[in-house]
Amino acid sequence: MNANVNESELDKLNTALEEGAFRQIRYTLNKTLRPSEVAHLIEKSPPKERRLLWSMIHKDIEADVLQELGDDVKSEILSKMNTSEVLAISESLEPDDLADMMQQLPETVMHELLRSMDHQNRERLEKVLSYPEDTAGGLMNTDTITIRPDITIEAALRYLRRHAELPDMTDCLFVVSRKDTYIGSLPLTRMLVSDPSSTVREMMVTDKPPIQADMEDTLVAKLFEQEDLVSAPVVDENNQLLGRITIDDVVDVIREDADHSLMSMAGLDEDEDTFAPIMKTTRRRAVWLGINLITAFMASAVIGLFEETIGKVVALAVLMPIVASMGGIAGSQVLTLMIRGQALGHVERSNARWLLNREMIVGLLNGLLWALVVAVIAVLWFQDMTIGIIIACAIMINLFAAALAGTLLPILLKTWGIDPALAGSVLLTTITDVVGFFAFLGLATFFYS
Amino acid sequence: MNANVNESELDKLNTALEEGAFRQIRYTLNKTLRPSEVAHLIEKSPPKERRLLWSMIHKDIEADVLQELGDDVKSEILSKMNTSEVLAISESLEPDDLADMMQQLPETVMHELLRSMDHQNRERLEKVLSYPEDTAGGLMNTDTITIRPDITIEAALRYLRRHAELPDMTDCLFVVSRKDTYIGSLPLTRMLVSDPSSTVREMMVTDKPPIQADMEDTLVAKLFEQEDLVSAPVVDENNQLLGRITIDDVVDVIREDADHSLMSMAGLDEDEDTFAPIMKTTRRRAVWLGINLITAFMASAVIGLFEETIGKVVALAVLMPIVASMGGIAGSQVLTLMIRGQALGHVERSNARWLLNREMIVGLLNGLLWALVVAVIAVLWFQDMTIGIIIACAIMINLFAAALAGTLLPILLKTWGIDPALAGSVLLTTITDVVGFFAFLGLATFFYS
Numbered sequence: 001m002n003a004n005v006n007e008s009e010l011d012k013l014n015t016a017l018e019e020g021a022f023r024q025i026r027y028t029l030n031k032t033l034r035p036s037e038v039a040h041l042i043e044k045s046p047p048k049e050r051r052l053l054w055s056m057i058h059k060d061i062e063a064d065v066l067q068e069l070g071d072d073v074k075s076e077i078l079s080k081m082n083t084s085e086v087l088a089i090s091e092s093l094e095p096d097d098l099a100d101m102m103q104q105l106p107e108t109v110m111h112e113l114l115r116s117m118d119h120q121n122r123e124r125l126e127k128v129l130s131y132p133e134d135t136a137g138g139l140m141n142t143d144t145i146t147i148r149p150d151i152t153i154e155a156a157l158r159y160l161r162r163h164a165e166l167p168d169m170t171d172c173l174f175v176v177s178r179k180d181t182y183i184g185s186l187p188l189t190r191m192l193v194s195d196p197s198s199t200v201r202e203m204m205v206t207d208k209p210p211i212q213a214d215m216e217d218t219l220v221a222k223l224f225e226q227e228d229l230v231s232a233p234v235v236d237e238n239n240q241l242l243g244r245i246t247i248d249d250v251v252d253v254i255r256e257d258a259d260h261s262l263m264s265m266a267g268l269d270e271d272e273d274t275f276a277p278i279m280k281t282t283r284r285r286a287v288w289l290g291i292n293l294i295t296a297f298m299a300s301a302v303i304g305l306f307e308e309t310i311g312k313v314v315a316l317a318v319l320m321p322i323v324a325s326m327g328g329i330a331g332s333q334v335l336t337l338m339i340r341g342q343a344l345g346h347v348e349r350s351n352a353r354w355l356l357n358r359e360m361i362v363g364l365l366n367g368l369l370w371a372l373v374v375a376v377i378a379v380l381w382f383q384d385m386t387i388g389i390i391i392a393c394a395i396m397i398n399l400f401a402a403a404l405a406g407t408l409l410p411i412l413l414k415t416w417g418i419d420p421a422l423a424g425s426v427l428l429t430t431i432t433d434v435v436g437f438f439a440f441l442g443l444a445t446f447f448y449s
Numbered sequence: 450m451n452a453n454v455n456e457s458e459l460d461k462l463n464t465a466l467e468e469g470a471f472r473q474i475r476y477t478l479n480k481t482l483r484p485s486e487v488a489h490l491i492e493k494s495p496p497k498e499r500r501l502l503w504s505m506i507h508k509d510i511e512a513d514v515l516q517e518l519g520d521d522v523k524s525e526i527l528s529k530m531n532t533s534e535v536l537a538i539s540e541s542l543e544p545d546d547l548a549d550m551m552q553q554l555p556e557t558v559m560h561e562l563l564r565s566m567d568h569q570n571r572e573r574l575e576k577v578l579s580y581p582e583d584t585a586g587g588l589m590n591t592d593t594i595t596i597r598p599d600i601t602i603e604a605a606l607r608y609l610r611r612h613a614e615l616p617d618m619t620d621c622l623f624v625v626s627r628k629d630t631y632i633g634s635l636p637l638t639r640m641l642v643s644d645p646s647s648t649v650r651e652m653m654v655t656d657k658p659p660i661q662a663d664m665e666d667t668l669v670a671k672l673f674e675q676e677d678l679v680s681a682p683v684v685d686e687n688n689q690l691l692g693r694i695t696i697d698d699v700v701d702v703i704r705e706d707a708d709h710s711l712m713s714m715a716g717l718d719e720d721e722d723t724f725a726p727i728m729k730t731t732r733r734r735a736v737w738l739g740i741n742l743i744t745a746f747m748a749s750a751v752i753g754l755f756e757e758t759i760g761k762v763v764a765l766a767v768l769m770p771i772v773a774s775m776g777g778i779a780g781s782q783v784l785t786l787m788i789r790g791q792a793l794g795h796v797e798r799s800n801a802r803w804l805l806n807r808e809m810i811v812g813l814l815n816g817l818l819w820a821l822v823v824a825v826i827a828v829l830w831f832q833d834m835t836i837g838i839i840i841a842c843a844i845m846i847n848l849f850a851a852a853l854a855g856t857l858l859p860i861l862l863k864t865w866g867i868d869p870a871l872a873g874s875v876l877l878t879t880i881t882d883v884v885g886f887f888a889f890l891g892l893a894t895f896f897y898s
Contacts, residue, residue, distance in 0.1 A: 044790075046807075163642050165639070188620075226485035248674075251674055263789065267782060272786065274796065275807075282810075299771075329737065345493065358727055381753075
């Protein structure tokens, strides 16, 4: 498929929206585009257009579109539906998506929904709901195809042919005992090249242990990446087969996981809707600005200690942001590298010491280099040798402090159970600002008094 | 599989490394761990341990381990091999991985390698090499299984059974004409539920157009995500089947793509090795510090314009970092949101105006709120009404400028073909520093003169 064609199709749709050509839009939404493309279009539209688009979607594809939407957008749309609309949509969702949706519904609607389901579906849903959203159990679906180990491949093929269709992303059948205990997997690719008279037991694969339902979703993602899996069985603590996880849901975990570091470092939520309404956005941003204001005042307080010195040598006020800024930049490089390393599972206790040593040496070397450069410029600018010496020392101290803070903060924060991506950058700039101003103005007070 | 078991296995290995228990390590590396786990272990080890670990790996698994490594680590290891070692490894690599590796080899080794390959393999490799690394063609493998449309499902099943095994991640067969023109796909799941006497033509799927070889890899990834694909056919401009792309390679693209924004915003490369050697790290970091130093000096120059005013009212020097810092924080929130929006394909010309309006209003509202808070604190701190009015105005101006810059910079940079994630943060802080200091000190000069 040529994605450019789609892009221009979406552009056309935008023009149509502006011109109010609703019949054309309705046709495109329901006949030309796939649910995933409709969802993409809704996500990149401002709130008013979003409501308009949603209202033009046919009931039949509402559920498909809904489950392609991001959490933030999804809950916005769900919050505007009445109970019967929610019920109608829930019928065509898979258990894992339904479980996700449940968590965004008001209590009353949720109970209504559970009551309206038939026994089998409610049981399936409750199985998924009984595990936290960010575990293998919360990620799994229950649409497994199981076979017994003692039948022949030929019988298994006949059994499959009795199905009208197989679930999407079925790349293997799960071999279970009479009591649903997981025994092994039979990849379809293996089944297709097997001698039909051999048994499932002979052909099945048992070297890949099943996933425990309480495994963290990020670990599940790592496993899928390392083993190049398409689907994997999920079992409980008694090795009973509960369901399966498929790569499409794992890709969502990987994407969210990777977005998390980027967004958190700017104090944003990874689910943050690009087109969130103004008041919601203002409120969320205000909190982050408030937190950062406290750290800014701490830096100001440090400067306040040296008012007298600044009054005597105003050049200090001109140069002091350079010291703080160089420290902040150097520190955030280390911090970002460490946070990415933690996400990839590269950074842990056993290599922390090596990383700290490396970063301290890098900090010292870059400190030396840039201290020299800045000192020369400062001396030429203000025709004052002393200020050159002071700023050189301050920059070396601050780049060293930045290396220390950038390396140790993420490790310490993680040990304390605090998200380094969220708290790291605020704490780091506090440290580099305070150390930078204190070193620079402190040295100046010493030299100029 | 329980990943915790693995973690502790790796811990044990680390202890063994420290104790020099080489026999035990050699056994674990070659017998217990999977290639992907060995690669992970190498990636999270410092250089010295890395070389030691690599030297203990058996020749048979070297290629498997190598292709699981990140680009930076891979090229470091390749650079230390001689030609015959490279040749030995290349034999067990798939064309797309081989093509990746080729780009990291010295010219002479590359030619040697091409000469040593047999005709069929060279042809396959050259097919992949003829497309840039970041396109569908560079991402594809040539291990497709093709069938003709006019045979029956039964014949197709017999044909498959003649294979000893099917390539990994084979979820569908590709239906081609006698001249290798792509006609459609036959999912295995569909094949298995079909009446054996029906023809491939009747059962094949044709509603998913094949991927053009020159499609950008990020668009390929989006397509896989939207359509929940496991594999997809790649064709040239004449609709000739060239190969196929599988989800495992797409996951790598998604991961790199997502890492790119995070790392670039700190001036780091997404392939950056967490354990890169000191001199390499120092050099790379120095460049980024140098660029940021220029912007820091621009901010200083602005402050320098107002030396006289600062000399009269030293409180200005104490408070000025607050104005700059609040602007920087507010701006980088907008910038991060925009960069993520661009990566997801949410931000484009048609909705830029809406976003700009939203951000300007959010900037004004938060500007009003925090201007008031800071003003009250400043007045109480310095017992001076004037300084409260000045800082309130400056903060409002700077938060408004931050909203403008945060929204417009990524759009403009992208139009000019510059990576917003890389250049955006430097430019943004330059703007918020310069505007912040200029507004605050400029207003102060006006009020206090």
